[in-house]
Ligand code: UDP
């Protein structure tokens with residue numbers, strides 16, 4: 427199902443380092459409308475479920491520990507071509523490979539602590555948005 431929505435998390439390192447405002451400003455300036463948003467903290471169970479696709483990967487344990495280490499900002503965003511345009515805005519997973527001006531180039535510390543999440547497909551955007559928000563929290 428094609429949608430014009432994506433899902434994002436400003437990850438614990440970016441929240442801890444005070445980058446929420448700058449990142450939201452960049453997201454808004456890039457034409458995304460905020461459909462739902464909250465400051466929250468994932469439990470170990472939440473993180474294991476959310477990143478379940480990576481459970482066999484060597485970095486899974488560290489990823490779960492990192493994603494539960496502090497608050498995150500979870501949000502659903504709307505824009506034409508939202509999934510692809512947002513992945514372009516955040517840049518490559520490893521900030522060393524991320525293009526100039528992307529959120530990860532500007533704010534990520536490492537391939538693990540990389541400041542922000544963006545859904546990789548319309549299907550996953552819908553699954554991930556529903557994981558964090560109920561229908562009455564969306565606008
Ligand atoms: N990750 C990691 N080491 C790696 C690859 C990924 O710690 O070698 C972490 C990183 O936080 C990344 C997340 O796992 O954002 C999910 O990985 P994925 O390959 O889906 O990257 P993304 O879609 O976030 O760019």
Ligand code: MG
Pocket residue numbers: 546
């Ligand atoms: Mg991914």
